[in-house]
Amino acid sequence: MKTVTCTAPVNIAVIKYWGKRDTELILPTNDSLSVTLSQDILHSKTTISASKEYTQDRLWLNGKEEDITKNKRMHNCFRETRALRQKMEQADASLEPLSTYNVRVCSENNFPTAAGLASSASGLAALVYTLAQLFDLDVTVSELSRIARQGSGSACRSLFGGFVAWEKGEAKDGSDSMAVQVAPESHWPDLEALVCVVSDAKKGTSSTEGMQHTVQSSPLMQERLNIVPGRMEGMKKAILERDFQTFAELTMRDSNQFHAVCLDTYPPIFYLNDTSRAIIRLVHAYNSTSPDGKLKAAYTYDAGPNAVIYAPKENMREIIQLISHYFPGQDAATYFTDPYNVIADAPLGQDFVPQDHATFNENVIPVFAPGSVSRLLHTKVHDGPRVLTSEDDSLLNAEGLPKRTV
Amino acid sequence: MKTVTCTAPVNIAVIKYWGKRDTELILPTNDSLSVTLSQDILHSKTTISASKEYTQDRLWLNGKEEDITKNKRMHNCFRETRALRQKMEQADASLEPLSTYNVRVCSENNFPTAAGLASSASGLAALVYTLAQLFDLDVTVSELSRIARQGSGSACRSLFGGFVAWEKGEAKDGSDSMAVQVAPESHWPDLEALVCVVSDAKKGTSSTEGMQHTVQSSPLMQERLNIVPGRMEGMKKAILERDFQTFAELTMRDSNQFHAVCLDTYPPIFYLNDTSRAIIRLVHAYNSTSPDGKLKAAYTYDAGPNAVIYAPKENMREIIQLISHYFPGQDAATYFTDPYNVIADAPLGQDFVPQDHATFNENVIPVFAPGSVSRLLHTKVHDGPRVLTSEDDSLLNAEGLPKRTV
Known part of the structure; x- marks a missing residue:
């Protein structure tokens, strides 16, 4: 064995x-x-x-x-x-x-x-x-x-x-x-990510099923195929040059375009909900506060309502505070995961008042009901698969049966 | 004078x-x-x-x-x-x-x-x-x-x-x-419309401003311009032949594509909210109940969250009942306007149980909070501008001043 x-x-x-x-x-x-x-x-x-x-x-x-x-x-x-x-x-x-x-x-x-x-x-x-x-x-x-x-x-x-x-x-x-x-991952250690787990009443179309509907029925999809090669080149270059401005803009544009072709599918496919869209607005509003016009954060959404926000390490504290203010958690014990201890000492959620962004509340989004974002996971770019050698790590016992079942 | x-x-x-x-x-x-x-x-x-x-x-x-x-x-x-x-x-x-x-x-x-x-x-x-x-x-x-x-x-x-x-x-x-x-309007008297006024916390981008952002920044917009001429021809033909199937599919596809290029705009523009999207799902689910595969209703959305549902007269009663069930009003006195008296005798809102659509509730959408749709207006295709000749109709009095001001 x-x-x-x-x-x-x-x-x-x-x-x-x-x-x-x-x-x-x-x-x-x-x-x-x-x-x-x-x-x-x-x-x-x-x-x-x-x-x-x-x-x-x-x-x-x-x-x-x-x-x-x-x-x-x-x-x-x-x-x-x-x-x-x-x-x-x-x-x-x-x-x-x-x-x-x-x-x-x-x-x-x-x-x-x-x-x-x-x-x-x-x-x-x-x-x-x-x-x-x-x-x-x-x-x-x-x-x-x-x-x-x-x-x-x-x-x-x-x-x-x-x-x-x-x-x-x-x-x-x-x-x-x-x-x-x-x-x-060692190439750009300054790039970090915040995963915002967004609650959603409705389970969306599976991506396996959804993407073929798009291929078959979206008239805009063919044009996307003409657009992606240029974006791939731009994105590779941005990564190699650690150019967050280009990385951020391409990331946001490509996420939006993916959801656009989903919407152009017949019948249409939706993954973004009101909370997802409010996070998009918040990120753009946050970027627009940048005194030198530089982008400070970029969102992206897969086939679901969860946001992943990429940003340089120096902005993460501010971003986590803003997100937690407008999308406070319901369960404080599980809301925020931050193994890298970026903001151990910072107020979060409704305890944080975004003074530098006083106009956000009126002009951008309301403060959402607690739990609209259920979890925030602060993470970073990291390594590929790992082999675990300790016996403790095995999910099977000596008889080849699961240690835990449900 | x-x-x-x-x-x-x-x-x-x-x-x-x-x-x-x-x-x-x-x-x-x-x-x-x-x-x-x-x-x-x-x-x-x-x-x-x-x-x-x-x-x-x-x-x-x-x-x-x-x-x-x-x-x-x-x-x-x-x-x-x-x-x-x-x-x-x-x-x-x-x-x-x-x-x-x-x-x-x-x-x-x-x-x-x-x-x-x-x-x-x-x-x-x-x-x-x-x-x-x-x-x-x-x-x-x-x-x-x-x-x-x-x-x-x-x-x-x-x-x-x-x-x-x-x-x-x-x-x-x-x-x-x-x-x-x-x-x-006399060409197709059977075609009617239901306007669903959807409540929205956030005022969207004005269409004047939004459309130029799309022209300037959406890579998919140019492709839309290649697609529209064919749709115009198809739509004209569908209207002249009173072909609701083609009319309905083109209407829904074009509404979705318009909102897709809005989403492909940078920064993206959103007009549909969770209520709008749920109405879209409901209309597709309703269409899928059709025994002969024929479309029974078509939605369209302008630069805002309100749905307009076009449908043959014979389906209107069912549609009004379905919409009012899933999106009940808050104020019964103003919720439903029906000058053509289509469903004067029918139960509406939570009083209506969609028995033929028993699976809608679980699989399509939840029943929304009262007031998510604030008004339903049942209307029809009608005439162009009218001249009003009665003195009572004038908004100005004999001195050329408004009869009413606020």
């Missing part, structure tokens, strides 16, 4: 992936680019054990057993990694025939799946990365990303830390559709 | 006007097409008197005196109509020299200006139509629409009843940018 445990991070795109040219192979209609957020705050953890004693594959997701044979996305990742292992075993008879063993997979997110925080990206990245460790695969991370992509498109970007491009590729078989690192 | 009183209707576009190629002459970037709603429900009323005794031009808007010299849009309309009158007087010396007289203008909407119900369109249409009557101008309605256009772009469409196209024209001086009637 061999057991491996890994974690993989969440990534939040600044140039959005929306639309597949091949739904089987998960090949996108356009390049995308994301920022990997710290696993200290948000991650998926996966333990996989392989044993010749196991009589079947078994799977537990967030403490609940599921039928692994019915999970097509996972199946793709197993098939591809096992095939690579099999080749290695064929070439070297001394290797343990792990590719023939049944496996047990146990995976958990350290955040609610329903929160819309790209859990499928981190989840499938953790799965594929753990399989690669289990099978001792001799492949590059980009090659591995090609497999993760077949589990969940944006999972391919969670295999790297820092700033990551997913190149859509041209080949019909998807062989050139993979992730590459634009810059590691 | 000569005094004339007229009313002009509101029009609600089904192919949207958004963007000017000339902001001085108000020349649009694309053709648009609207439906004229009944003046029995919504109208602007204007009384103008001209007298050689008057020593200055004076203006009262909704009971409040304003400085007429500071109202550039009105000034344009006065200049153009006076010039036409002057020519007539020069050609025929027996005519009273009305073009040299000062005037008093009193104008009122029978609905709150702030409600975002295209009050500038009906207001400027009423002004120009009244001036044309006052000066006895010998011009076609389309020629007059060219003048109204310079007061407020979409005002040109309120000079006709029925179904009205505003052709953007090509000439630099705007001489071919005017409204034409596609079909009179």
